[in-house]
Amino acid sequence: MRRTKMLLLPSANTLKSYTGKATGEVGITEMMKKRLQAELQCLTDMDKFVSVQIDEVALRAQEIYLKNYETYIGGVDYGGVLDATKAGSKLANKMLTFNVSGLAANYSSPFGVFLVKDLTSEQLLELTKYVVTELEKLGFFVFQLVTDNLSVNTRLFKLLNPNESTLKCEVPHPTDPSRTIHLCFDSSHIIKNIRNQFIDKNLKKKTTRTLISVTSSRCMKHKKTLFFAQFDTSAKNI
């Protein structure tokens, strides 16, 4: 069609760069890679140990038309890593983000964002493997994965353990089986959970007399007394 010169078509390269821009919005973009490459140049070997954090942030489910690129944005989009056609025309309500930060050196950068809805842990596993592979290609050593205490993430950790599906803090590295990758949950989220259960649940030890939680009516009284006592001392100090 080009040879006939009946139509003036953009060159193949131009078309490629257009698609690059449209899909490049999601996933691991060129800019993220460039940024980490630039970062890499001023790092020593020790600084290349990184921790990858995985978390989701809520989005408003809304589709927006981008006039400049003539595309829509807001649907479920795995950045070309996974097949998004199964999701149909579902709108994304979460943004899954992978963040890279150094263990020895102080740097951190987002590396991979995906628009998701109702993500299963199998899909999350594929995305995680993809991100870790890309990071290792750049020259980083992925030392550990951190997530919060969501059930999908717990299942991801179980799936990362290939032999038996149990939770283990060390599993084989996705790219290099001779190494291990460490898994852990975010300690602040754990403390938040402990705090909530300390207040809401009826934590008990062996006998009923040794209550731990502050829920029972007797302990509620303690808490109030304690609160007033604290109030008293602070008032005296002033």
Next chain:
Amino acid sequence: MQIFSLETIAALNTFKLQGVSGFLGADETINFMKNINKWIQIHDIGSLTQWRKQRLPNKKPFNEPDDPRLKWLRDDFLPWLEEWKSQVPSENFFTNETYEAIVLTTKSTLVKVPYLLSIGFTSVLTRRFTSDKIERLFSALRQANGGNYNMDAKAALEATNKVVSTGYTYISIDCNVP
């Protein structure tokens, strides 16, 4: 995490010692709070000098693979949780997810710290193991949208691009300062 702070523990302990009515059975509560407080402190070491300035020996960065705090995590904290779990019915204990998470994280710390020290790290700061950085990223995204807590996909992606491109300058300044 004020509720597990050393001040609250000290206040409870004082009331117990003074024999204020209602506080006499507070032994287990104090023990529980002490354990959790120590666990928090061990997992929140973010600075090389804080332990010296605020006199918190638990917040000292890990320098040796046979640190007594690691021993405490392995020999005291985990057995304490296990013992407690085996003693009481499930409604009087943490939920299963929380228990699994706390055990995994503790074991993970126990493995990671000696490993990092063995490959040449001089000290280990456990705050680097948390996902604080990504939470900070999310707050940056929200700020980039004018404090919008319910952003749409386009806004979130544009904000990410902004963080990626501008964060570099900030970090490189930080890199040059040792």
